[in-house]
Amino acid sequence: MINKKVLSVTEATAGITDNMTLMLGGFGLCGIPENAIAALVKSEVKGLTCISNNAGVDDFGLGLLLQKHQIKKMVSSYVGENDEFERQMLSGELDVELIPQGTLAERCRAAQAGFPAIYTPAGFGTEVAEGKETREFDGKMYVLEHAFKADFAFVKAWKGDEAGNLIFKGTARNFNPCMCGAAKITVAEVEELVPAGTLNPNEIHIPGIFVQRIFKGERYEKRIEQRTVRQRN
């Protein structure tokens, strides 16, 4: 067994320097690498390019890095629900690249799978396709989108073992599996870290080969963005 376990979030985030490109899993605040984000805030690293579906809210998730002006550029599909983000974007402090959600997932997956680029129908005929190569296949038009190139990927899983194998829970899975192995170094944080041999190999979602460092997150707030309930009758 190749042991990927590191003992602290500090060790897990070692080697991150200014102006790096990071991938961060999560959809809204669901399944975000909370502990890695907290460590990045503390490290005061700056000039970051962050590839993440969303940008958090004002006081949680990537919003915490935005508050401290540590992010230079965001690559996302949807960035509502964040006033500070909007302010920085409109004032020109923050560079923002908005791309279709499926394209975001597939550009991660292409990097993970060794494809330099993929053709997608998403965005053809819109400003997203401006300046990009397009091509017709069977009478339909497609846009060439390139694989991401990132230094670190930060993902959050539910359970993991020392070999780096990961199991996700519910919709907290989202972009996390797509980002594993899509950057030079993948750092996984988990709620439960167990010895190798404890997890059933049939139930692993992401094999440890895609993960370089794994650690147990100290605590998880798991903030809910829209608490919606129905009444019992």
Place this chain on the structure above:
Amino acid sequence: MALDKNGIAKRIAKEVQDGYYVNLGIGIPTLVANYVREDIEVEFQSENGVLGMGPFPFEGEEDADIINAGKQTITTLPGASFFDSAISFSMIRGKHVDLTILGAMEVSENGDIANWKIPGRMVKGMGGAMDLVASAENIIVAMMHTNKAGESKLLKKCSLPLTGVGCVKKVVTNLAVLEITDKGFKLLERAPGVSVEEIKNATEGHLIIEGVIPEMSM
């Protein structure tokens, strides 16, 4: 009388057929789930990674790890599954989802749709909308016929940045049901008590009126 948002959702629910996998957008489309006939089997897909979405949880049973694309807490039904974002959009781009219902700011008479950006004012992003409209065979737009200023949202040509080109097949508004044809918006049904004249006045794009236009049966 013109329909309200629930009325639009109720009318669209009639388009949902037995055995359909359906993706519902945020806003009016979400309400459609409340009006689908109970004697048919339908599964709702949410692009953040769940198929077989159920109703909101009972108070105290919310799980932060189980949400829909609107970031609302949800539940799952028997037969549900969770998956990652790449698989989710494989379902969408790969045409495995039978029906997509989404909102719009503008629709043009050739089926273009704009719903993600108002330059200089609202820049939140397209989320999954561009993937959905570029691939789905069956797209229904749910929206009000006019905007808050009273201007038509059914146009000759969209004025806002596009989400997709030539992709919308049907539009259900508070006033009418319209099909997008090679020649423009074909009026299929009127909302109860709404006249053809009212629909004409509220539609900027080319409106095709053939024969007697029936009222929607709700």
